[in-house]
Amino acid sequence: MSDRYARQILFHGIGSLGQRLLMDKSVVLAGCGALGCTSANLLIRSGIKHLKIIDRDYIEETNLQRQVLFDEEDIKKNLPKAVAAQRKLQKIDSDARIEPVIGDLNPSTIESLLSDADIVIDGTDNFETRFLINDYCVKNEIPWIYGACIGALGLVMDIVPPKTPCLRCVLEDMPPFGTTETCDTAGIIAPIASIIASIQVTEALKILTNNLDELSKGLLKIDVWRNEIKRLHVENISKKLDCAACKQQRYEFLAKDKYSMETSLCGRNAVQILHPDGSRLDLAKLAGRLEKIGNISFNSFLLRLKVGKYELTVFPDGRSIISGTNDILIAKGLYAKYIGM
Numbered sequence: 393m394s395d396r397y398a399r400q401i402l403f404h405g406i407g408s409l410g411q412r413l414l415m416d417k418s419v420v421l422a423g424c425g426a427l428g429c430t431s432a433n434l435l436i437r438s439g440i441k442h443l444k445i446i447d448r449d450y451i452e453e454t455n456l457q458r459q460v461l462f463d464e465e466d467i468k469k470n471l472p473k474a475v476a477a478q479r480k481l482q483k484i485d486s487d488a489r490i491e492p493v494i495g496d497l498n499p500s501t502i503e504s505l506l507s508d509a510d511i512v513i514d515g516t517d518n519f520e521t522r523f524l525i526n527d528y529c530v531k532n533e534i535p536w537i538y539g540a541c542i543g544a545l546g547l548v549m550d551i552v553p554p555k556t557p558c559l560r561c562v563l564e565d566m567p568p569f570g571t572t573e574t575c576d577t578a579g580i581i582a583p584i585a586s587i588i589a590s591i592q593v594t595e596a597l598k599i600l601t602n603n604l605d606e607l608s609k610g611l612l613k614i615d616v617w618r619n620e621i622k623r624l625h626v627e628n629i630s631k632k633l634d635c636a637a638c639k640q641q642r643y644e645f646l647a648k649d650k651y652s653m654e655t656s657l658c659g660r661n662a663v664q665i666l667h668p669d670g671s672r673l674d675l676a677k678l679a680g681r682l683e684k685i686g687n688i689s690f691n692s693f694l695l696r697l698k699v700g701k702y703e704l705t706v707f708p709d710g711r712s713i714i715s716g717t718n719d720i721l722i723a724k725g726l727y728a729k730y731i732g733m
């Protein structure tokens with residue numbers, strides 16, 4: 393083994409055996425925003441050699457304040473987050489196998505995306521996807537590390553099925569749409585994302601090196617502005633509750649009919665529309681068809697069409713993110729008109 397990991401191997405919790413374990417494990421990062429960027433950076437530097445980065449979005453200027461893997465060049469190049477992240481990380485470790493997935497994590501895709509994961513790191517920004525990950529990981533006994541942050545407040549929890557409570561034990565059901573604040577409505581400062589992601593990766597390192605006695609217990613809540621750290625002791629909650637997922641094995645979020653093809657991306661003034669069969673689109677051909685309609689730009693990852701106040705970003709799998717509206721009907725209308733079903 394090279395000198396690269398010498399300082400980490402010296403650390404009592406890792407050692408050379410731990411380092412070898414890390415290098416053999418496969419990590420899936422679900423979402424590459426503020427949490428995901430910091431997690432990915434730490435994971436690759438720690439010696440994770442198999443990393444899959446799933447993200448459905450492209451980079452915007454507002455991301456640069458906290459999404460530490462991205463820069464202005466990436467925006468100019470219209471790069472999806474997963475691809476920009478992979479390019480940066482590959483410069484840190486050219487040997488690592490980093491797989492960018494530009495796509496939506498949903499009941500149709502989750503099996504193919506998570507089945508080879510030794511652990512899943514939560515970098516998502518919404519509860520629908522988190523409960524989906526929770527159902528999949530509980531069912532398949534894959535550990536995952538929940539993380540979330542908003543403002544200066546962050547939450548983190550280890551979920552190691554079947555040993556610990558799961559996310560549904562703690563949160564029971566999905567908060568109704570619009571009732572939870574998002575980064576776009578409450579704002580966020582970068583340090584809290586850095587702190588939460590750092591804890592998520594530390595917990596992942598413990599799990600991957602079999603240091604299970606050292607795991608963080610319960611739900612950790614940190615307010616970095618107020619300098620408050622609280623631990624909510626939920627370790628025994630699953631003994632009290634009849635959890636749908638980990639007690640009754642009712643994995644409702646894995647049911648395909650429960651997932652909507654259209655999702656309003658809360659607080660972002662944009663709607664995502666999935667193509668029913670995810671068929672491959674030829675973006676160059678589509679660009680030719682649309683060039684008279686509005687301002688078009690495209691690369692091999694995405695095509696962007698600006699029409700009036702709307703901007704349609706289309707991916708090769710037919711998925712589209714339509715910004716300029718939160719209204720699903722308007723977005724569906726634009727999709728049908730310009731992309732076609």
Ligand SMILES: [Zn+2]
Nearest residue numbers: 558561635638
């Ligand atoms: Zn549960």
